[in-house]
Amino acid sequence: MGRLDALSRAWDQAQMPDSPTTNQPELTVSELAASLKRTIETNYDQVIVRGELGRVTIAKSGHMYADLKDDKAVLNTIMWRGQVDRLTFRPEEGLEVVATGRLSTYEGRSAYQMIASTMRPAGAGALMQLLEERKKKLAAEGLFDARHKKPIPYMPRTIGVITSPTGAVIRDILHRIRDRFPVRVIVWPALVQGEQAAAQVTTGIRGFNAMTGADRPDVLIVARGGGSIEDLWPFNEETVVRAAFESEIPLISAVGHETDTTLIDYVSDRRAPTPTGAAEIAVPVRTELILSVEESGQRLKRALTRALARASDKLVAARLPRPESLLQSKRQRLDYAAASLPRAALALTQKARLKLSRLQLSPSTLRAEIRGQRQRLREAAVRARPALMRLIEQRKAALNAEGKLLETLSYQATLKRGYVIIRDNSGQLVRTSGQARTLPVMRVTFADGDVTAAPIEGDTPPPAAKPKPAPRKKGDQGNLF
The missing domain is CATH 2.40.50.140 (Nucleic acid-binding proteins)
Structure with missing residues (x-):
């Protein structure tokens, strides 16, 4: 100052026009x-x-x-x-x-x-105005359309709850589920008020949807108790609303009391007036189910009894005969068949004899049949002879070709070119000179016969080949000493 x-x-x-020059610093x-x-x-x-x-x-x-x-x-x-x-x-x-x-x-x-x-x-008033503007925006995008609502499963195996783990809300939900139909409940801890609440609720919804296997819930509940519009504002944030819309798991919103309304209520698949009401929507009443099953069983039993009674009445009305009366006609037919069997066998025999007599077999007839068969056989042989000769010639030519190939590839042909085969007394091949020097006698096979031979005394083996020196590495000048 x-x-x-x-x-x-x-x-x-x-x-001032007459002000003198001062010493004020610039x-x-x-x-x-x-x-x-x-x-x-x-x-x-x-x-x-x-x-x-x-x-x-x-x-x-x-x-x-x-x-x-x-x-x-x-x-x-x-x-x-x-x-x-x-x-x-x-x-x-x-x-x-x-x-x-x-x-x-x-x-x-x-x-x-x-x-x-x-x-x-x-x-x-400003918050309500902001809420209405945001509601219109999301409604225009179709997030609140009924066609996006998913049905809530009738009997879920696992329920995921996103709420504060220390408040009265989670205790009310767990108590209500335990009374109605005990199922597995997984709690995702999240703040439900304050600046971090929206982010944690969004993380909970997306985290449950990312689960796989038996841990994945069948239905979700987002819950908190009542409060002012400022307290419930996290559930009006776009991140929470969009996460609820994108949830593949059916979602029940239970935020505030029945008179409180937030944007997540419009996008959820089902809105509950209170957290306790959300538990009632999520699971049925077990005792009512048991009574319903028992009542259905009684109705089924009564229906079966009536059906059996009607079937019995129909059976009596049909006047079904006794088993003995059913067999009487069959027995009578059997008696008639047994009585007619001998006559039928005699008639069949006589018919066969008559047919045999009509054939009139005799030695002259058999000889004529044999001559006819021989004539047909000779004719077939004459027709088949040229084809048989051609087949024989083809097989002979193929055999000759195979024989020439075998002769060319045989070891005898190799011996004719000046080679020999050396064997020991047991007939085993001698393949090296060292092995030959150890034998007293060897049998040498030429193309025209065998000759017995023995190694010359004093014959020394040829000197072993000197090993080649290792290749010198590039830049290596060797050793002078």
């Missing part, structure tokens, strides 16, 4: 900007401003840049990432808010701005 006062006095003196632009920054931050270190949000931008760093305005002025507002994460609502353009913070300046543009530490909607 002292420097500002000095600047003001110097300006006033400069405007200030640089940076010094003046720093002085103004200290003055504003000192006098406006805690301010509460009400206005309408405009040009809301959340950078990749998480910081929020917005304009706080009314019909006459605009205030540049900044909120750092830590404070943005603690907001219980999503700042949107056109929303009236109350911001608390301090004023500062930005020397680079000679502008003043507000560094907000907290921000809240300006009353329930």
Whole structure:
């Protein structure tokens, strides 16, 4: 303040026509900007401003840049990432808010701005307006259409509950399920109020949907107790609503009391008035099921009794004869057949004799038949002879070719070219000179016969071949010693 006062006095003196030259020091632009920054931050270190949000931008760093305005002025507002994460609502353009913070300046543009530490909607009316606008937006996208609703399974094996693990809500749900139809319940702990609630509820819905196997729930319940519109606001956030819409598992919303309505109620597959009501929707009453099964069993038993009675009446009305009367006609037919069998056999024999006599077999007839068969056989042989001779010639030519090939490939042909075969006394082949020197006698086979031979005394084996020296590596000059 002292420097500002000095600047003001110097300006006033400069405007006076007869003011003498003073010794007031000159200030640089940076010094003046720093002085103004200290003055504003000192006098406006805690301010509460009400206005309408405009040009809301959340950078990749998480910081929020917005304009706080009314019909006459605009205030540049900044909120750092830590404070943005603690907001219980999503700042949107056109929303009236109350911001608390301090004023500062930005020397680079000679502008003043507000560094907000907290921000809240300006009353329930603003929240309701924001809720209606968001509801219209999501409804226009089709998230609330009834065709997207999935049926709730009648008898789920596993139920997933997303709520606070320490509140009365989870105790009421577990108690109600235990009384009606005990099933497996998996609790996903999540905050249901505050700035982190929306993110944790969204994570719970998507986490249950990512499960596989027996641990995957058959139905989900998102629940919390009653509260003000600010308390229930996390269930109006778009992230929660879209996660509920994308859930492949049927979802029951039980947020607040019966009079409380949030956006998740519109997108869920079934809305319950209370968390206890959600448990009643999720599972049937076990005792009622048992009574229903027993009643159905009694009805089935009575129906079977009536059906058997009707069948018995029909059987009596049909007057089915006794088994003895059913066999009497069969026995009579058997007696008739036994009596007619001898006569039928005699008639069959006489018929066969008559047929045999008509054949009139005699030696002359047999000889004529034999001559006919011989004549037909000779004729067939004459016709088959040329084909048989051609087949024999073909087989003979093929045999000769195979014989020539065998003779060419046989070892005798090799011996005719000057080679010999050497064997020992047992007939085994001698393949090396060393083996031959150990034998007293060998049998040498030529193309025209065998000859017995023996090795010459004093014959020494040929010197062994010297091993080749190892190849010298590149750059190796060897050893001189």
